[in-house]
Amino acid sequence: MTPGRPVPPPLGRTITPEASPSFAGSLLAAAYGATSPESGLVPLTVSRRAPKEDDVEIAIEFCGLCHSDVHATRGEWRIPPYPLVPGHEIVGRITRVGSAVQDFAPGDRVGVGCMVDSCRECDSCLEGLEQYCERGNVGTYGAKDPRNGDAVTQGGYSSSVVVDRRFVLRIPEGLDPAAAAPLLCAGITTYSPLRYFDVEEGDAVGVVGLGGLGHMAVKIAKAMGADVTVFTTSAAKFEAARELGAHHVVLSTDSEAMEAANRSIDVIIDTVAAPHDLNPYFKTLRLDGALFQLGLPAEEMPPVSPGLLIRRRLAYAGSLIGGIAETQEMLDFCAAHSVASDIEIVGADQLNQAYDRMVAGDVKYRFVLDTSTLQEPSERADA
Structure with missing residues (x-):
């Protein structure tokens, strides 16, 4: 944040930035989430934990829609605790910080x-x-929130969130905030194995x-200087x-094209979620490929x-997102190389349609929720 620059009120709400040794009570936030596997996404009000001295409160501007959100809210992997507010690609402005927070300030994106x-x-x-x-x-x-008793964490399809400063990332000024949101999942998921x-x-x-993953893998690998084959x-x-x-x-169903690609690749990033x-x-893959x-x-x-693995000393590996330091490294890399996700912004009333379109593969390449379209929170929390 540039010193002396006025801090714009996030999402059209007037919020006075402040540093506070302790916040007064829990917070209510407008949200969209599921109440059952069949409910679809509906308006909810969630209660955010009372922030502690090392927490920051964030007014959310944008949240990416990940295909895993669909699986989670529809109970396709397991039956989650309902009501459930999805969203793990969150971008916003800090509105308040606890007294022990030195590395972030109100107004930071x-x-x-x-x-x-x-x-x-x-x-x-x-x-x-x-x-x-x-x-x-x-x-x-x-997930069960260890800092809030038996409460369950609620995600970014919401107007605000409270997070421990150690798990908060800086969004570089050079990145468009909406297009940066999917970097927090799709970006780091593909960056980490490449690094x-x-x-x-x-x-x-x-x-x-x-x-969504594949298009980020292409962009990041090219920015690293690689020769990229899809x-x-x-x-x-x-x-x-x-x-x-x-x-x-390469058309992978064309046996001749695949034969022509024999021993031409050093590392493959496989993003397909179907058998x-x-x-x-x-x-x-070449010798020692992965x-x-x-x-x-x-x-x-x-x-x-x-x-196949033995004859070329190949590795078959998995990879899961990235740590906090590596995720910050990825954001800085993307800003330096002008890499961001290709997105379509949707409002809260379009979320269910966006989910159906994701399942149908009808998106290039990620949806992002504009949280200014959420309704104001009610006086009673649903979750």
Whole structure:
């Protein structure tokens, strides 16, 4: 934040920024969420915990819609605690900070991703890998909040949120706040394995699937200087892949095209969340190549042939978002290289339609909720 610059009131609400040693009581926030697997998304009022000295209160401006939000609210992975407010791609302005908060100030534009806490004591947490917390990280929604008794965390389809400063990220000035929101999930999910594999200029990166994750993998890999190949089952996506920056596009259902790609790729980022045969993709990898599985199919995948891995010393790995420090690194990288998500902004009354369109694959490439379209909170909390 530029010193002396007036702080705009977020979302049209008049809020006086302040630093406070203790906030008075819990807060009510307008939200949209599900009350059952069949309810769809409906208007709700959520109670935010009374912030502590190391918390920040954020007036949310935008929240990305992730396909995992659909699975969660519809109970497709497990039956969650209802009512449930989804959303883990949050961008907004800080309105108040606790007395112990020195690294953030009211008016700062910040983000909150897929987790809002962890044990902070295990080996993974101490290494900055909070996403792999050995006791389980605390999800931004649908998780028991250790700082608020038995309450369940509620996500970013909401007018405000209270978060521990350690899990708050700075949104660089160079990033459009709406287009930055999906970076907090889709961006870091694809950035992390590319950094783990030390992708650099001249490396060959393959991307399987061209949806919300895939389009970010293409953009980030290209920004790293890689030669990018998109593998797709749809010839209709050739032009879109090239527009995003892919150097090559391969129709994965064409056996001759796949044979021509043999031993041409160093690392593959697989973003497909439906069961599919990985063996043809392993054949495109060079010696010591790796395939990172990011998509999480609900059903069993076809078996992997061990011989393909053994003959080229290949690695088959998974990857889960990123730690807080790496997520900040990703945001700064994207700002420096003008990388952001391709988005369509929707209002609260369009959320259910957006969910149906996501399921149908009818989005290029991410939806983002404009939270100024939420109704004012009622005097009684639903969650």
